Amino acid sequence: MRWLRANLFSNWPNTIATLVIVWLAWKLLVPFFDWALVEAIWVASDTQTCRAAKGTGACWALIHEKHRFMLFGTYPFELQWRPLLVILILLALYVTSALRSCWRPWLAVAWMVGLAAIGILMWGGVLGLRYVENERWGGLALTLLLATFGIALAFPLAILLALGRRSELPVLRALCVLYIELIRGVPLISLLFMASVMLPLFLPEGMSIDKLLRAQIAMTLFAAAYLAEVVRGGLQAVPRGQLEAAQALGLPYWRTTWLVVLPQALRISIPPLVNTFIGFFKDTSLVLIIGLFDLLTTVKVSIGEPQWVGFGVEAYIFVSVVYFVFCYAMSRYSQNLELELARGAARGGVR
Amino acid sequence: MIELTGVNKWFGEFQALKNIDLSVARGEKIVVCGPSGSGKSTMIRLINRLEAHQSGRIVVDGIELTDDLQAIEKIRAEVGMVFQSFNLFPHLTVLENLTLAPVWVHHTPRQEARELAMQLLVRVRIPEQAAKYPGQLSGGQQQRVAIARALAMRPKVMLFDEPTSALDPEMIKEVLEVMIELAQEGMTMLVVTHEMGFARTVADRIVFMDQGEIVESGTPRDFFAAPKTDRARLFLSQILGH
Ligand SMILES: Nc1ncnc2c1ncn2[C@@H]1O[C@H](COP(=O)(O)OP(=O)(O)OP(=O)(O)O)[C@@H](O)[C@H]1O
């Protein structure tokens, strides 16, 4: 009660604003919940039921009907347990990587084993698994793969670029600056176009890289440029005395970088790194323009089918929720980490 | 042990060190003092190549300092350094701070490095802090860890750059005690400090610097009783007179 009076009804303008907002929320949210939950149709054998309810209730039956396609694309139906398993492996890797008690050498091993397992599951062709060409990969599985491999490959590259940009060798420094500025100055869409149209022109006769790989390369190069700047910011925040202390002990450059400077720089840059990861995760949806079936594309294709035309709202709400869940998880995680680090710093040191 | 002959150092146009000659014998303890900006830090930072000199010769334990990286790393491993601002590695525990360099530079087995580290922590009187992070220690404790960290490399020379000037008075004592013990054990030491009490008890020689030059050098007794130059006299009256 006290809180209400102090924050919402402290004076006349405040009271009026509060009332207006409550009224607006009432006017907008109640019909929305009505539509999305109360009147909604969850399962339907045909689209007639949905059409009849159009305007009064949401047709979640669309999602029910199409979820396999949205999750796995055109992956052979009876083999879809494989991309499902891949999604679960990825989720498990994300969660363990997020737990600081798991930041041990074995985590790197877990990632390597995990990524290898993912490759085997998706492609098959070994261990009695049927081969599935990557044109048929799609949906959420593809989105997660593009994002994960993109970040996993871009991150080490970004660290090298950031170190290169701070190097004392002028040529190396200039090259890194050139790379970063060039890639950052171009929209991802045009990089994807270039990768899908121009890259094949440069390759020798008879050699071809498939579309997915080209997209992955373009996205990796793009992400690396952004991440490099974030890492560089972290490097700059490490006091010079740290470098000097390590050098004074006789540690060579790479050992100093690896054991003393980078661990501190990366800890400092966790929040902006996560921010970049979130942006990159959503940017994977741009592969739509070169014809890869990521989550957004599968949703778009679903509502292009004649019997589902007109149910775009439901489809896009669904896809937004999926993206939101992933991005919000990342964002919450980074906030928690920031708090933890701040607590460490309050005791006098970044942990 | 350390031999500087005709050393000059410029920062751009500004000459920070002018024609420095200094030789430190094995086991000798030298205290360097002088007003702010006189080049004391610069001089001792040249000795382990945290700064590079432009002319003159610097020879440490028979190895001449040049651009040769291997020689530099060899010298750094033999020369311990303690900074005014401690510069402990905040992401590592106290014990890890002490074992890092022995493990990665001398390739000491981890277990052995840990045992040596614990001995050193006993020596600087904080074995109970081994598992803590530097941020959880007091300034005096941090500086003693920093000394132990340098000693963990079994250096032949120790350089100190104003090791106590970032500390509260009651902590200065605990750090100086450790340094005095070290001196009594025969370590070769080059110490930049304004702790004149320490200089009197420990130093074999006091080197007074001003404006990038070594103005005078002599035994503590001579230096305190009868400074030869006006600049030294003025300096002494300022820091002793308060
Ligand atoms: N990296 C640098 N770039 C330019 N000038 C520098 C640099 N380091 C030191 N100097 C200059 O060189 C001179 C000597 O500096 P130095 O730090 O050696 O003095 P100091 O005797 O240690 O002084 P203090 O008692 O304040 O520590 C100063 O005038 C300083 O401004």
Ligand SMILES: [Mg+2]
């Ligand atoms: Mg100084």
